[in-house]
Amino acid sequence: MDLISALLFLAGLCIALAIALAVANRWLKVEEDPRIDVVEDALPGANCGACGSPGCRAFAEKVIAGEAMPGECPVGGPEGALYVASILGIDAGSVEKKVARLLCAGGNDVAVQVGEYEGYSSCRAAATVAGGFKGCTFGCLGLADCEVACTFDAISMMPNGLPLVDLEACTACGDCVEACPKGLFKIMPVRQKLIVQCRSILEGEAVTDLCKVGCNGCTRCAADAPAGLIEMEHNLPVIDPNRPDLQTEIATYRCPTGAIVWMEGQQFPERHRALKGTKESEETDRAV
């Protein structure tokens, strides 16, 4: 008897709740724009926050509301933005490919180390101990905080201790910018080809004694470049990002240390080829 009454009770409860759900579905439904789901499906779904919204759905809502352009999602890239734009029949906005660039070229083959660090293997931990073990106060410490932080596996550490950003995989989400304690990453459009791979504010031998490829603040690039492109600030050339038309490789020709470079796409291209190529080439690269 007890058994049957229990079964009946549960069955009754199920039916009552089912009716409540049915009523809620029929009468209490919140109308939502069906396009939000479509756009969300079209987005990469990484929920990385690079667009400034808390996730892909929030971004989709903004796009539908006209508060954001599809091109503002850096992860989807130009194709993704155009796809979303075609679904909605709107303008994609600027769909320029952006990428994270490392503003340091001082690997352990060219930069001096003045200390030994044997603690917790993290750039940020090393940086809190007297700024790290490197001679240069501004340079990359090479303990791979950025590699760990990268959501898209776009960063791998090279044999010389510097991180390599894969141009194809990088979505310019900015994780590495936040992770680096030295602030060495900068998100730049790929068309920005003239790049200073150094952040040292020192000048002359104070720089070159510590790193062979650091910028010594000689100002030759600023003199050689078209007027108005390069300004010197704290012994570093600052390239005006709003004048891509003025960019020229000539600015790099007389650089005594090679700190300013002309970058066609991939950063550190030889290392990238070696790392992505066969194992043999990786070994030869180490030997070099």
Add this chain to the structure above:
Amino acid sequence: MLPFLNQGAQSFRHGIHPEDYKAMTRDMPLERMPFMEEVVLPLRQHLGAPSVALVKPGEKVFRGQLIGEAPAFVSANLHASVTGTVKRVEPHHHASGKLEEAIVIERDPYSPQSLYGEQKIDWEDFSPQELIDHIQYAGFVGLGGAAFPTHVKMTVPEGKKARFFIVNAAECEPYLNSDFRILLEWTEAIFLGIRISLKILGAERAYIGVETNKQEAIDRLREMMPSDLPCEVVPLVTKYPQGAEKMLTDAVLDKEIPSGKLPIDIEVLVNNVGTVAGIGQYFSYRQPLIERVVTVTGPGIKRPANLIVPIGTRLSDVIEFCGGLHENTRQILFGGPMMGSAQRFLDVPIMKGTSGLLFLTDQEVFPREEYACIKCLRCVDACPVYLNPSRLGLLAKERKYEDMMEFHILDCMECGSCSYVCPSNIPLVQRFRVAKGLLREKMAREKAKQKA
């Protein structure tokens, strides 16, 4: 109710008992370090905004002259520590590991290096605000290590009051003896500093908290204590981190400071004994903060000593004065072994907050292999602010920094007790520092975003 002050030693709960290694320099009287050819005075030697240089290269300056002015309330003035000529104002290596603007002064070799404007200050008739203005002018900061501007601390916020003034002479860091030597040798200056502080604060009672491994100091303070000074010497159990102001307040008055609050919220104000003695000296002969006591110690240095060092003296000069280093020296720390910061360059200057120089050899410093957490909870028993370092450490290892907020990571004061007791050699405090840095950056970014 006040605790029974003279019945044995008091302390706070939790904490650790590291070997104190103080014997090396314990009985060495204070020794004056000569003026070096060049001193480097960074504009950032305190918490808050860096001071602004008032002098240009080529200018003559006198020992004790104001050369850097505080641009804001939370900042401190800077005075020349030698008579000479300003050579450069340039970015210089700094104990924090960064490059900071610094004034480099070349010593005048023919100057007697007497103090600029030396005179006794008749402070008895001053109002509390005038006394604070004097302290602010003299550029005093907390000399225990954190270098928080003293005039900011002494300015009691409206609606609050300070009933008790505690002089922090716990000196719980192993190896260091600078506070101990100050207690023994500058006793009169300490009493004068306490009198002035009591007048500023309108406090009813002062306490000097001294750990019992400094028994001579306790005896001497009790013997010399003026009968009209409402001050008591409180012997404390030798324990780390008793010198942290929250722990010290708990130990001396048996009053706990709630999370996120300051001692002033429970009517207490704590100052380091070096600062108090410095204030006493300033009012006796108008010497601003231009020199400080530094314990030079550790197995790595040939001649350990307790030195009075002009602020801005380079580390390399101190090493040379102390006979050089042993060959196996491996690490140089500014401060003690628990909270001191390792140095990368030998040309960094001694600053207002540098309480000691510790030279460790490869006998003490070597890489330790990290093992998994065995949940022994020794860290939980050690943590003076009642956190759960074991749990926090696991979260930090997985870089779940957001979740650490739930476990009150921002209450951590980075004393390192957890790392010290961990049998698995887990770098707990190191990970917490990383987490705290990232969380603070994130909070600052969010705040900036909200503003925009």
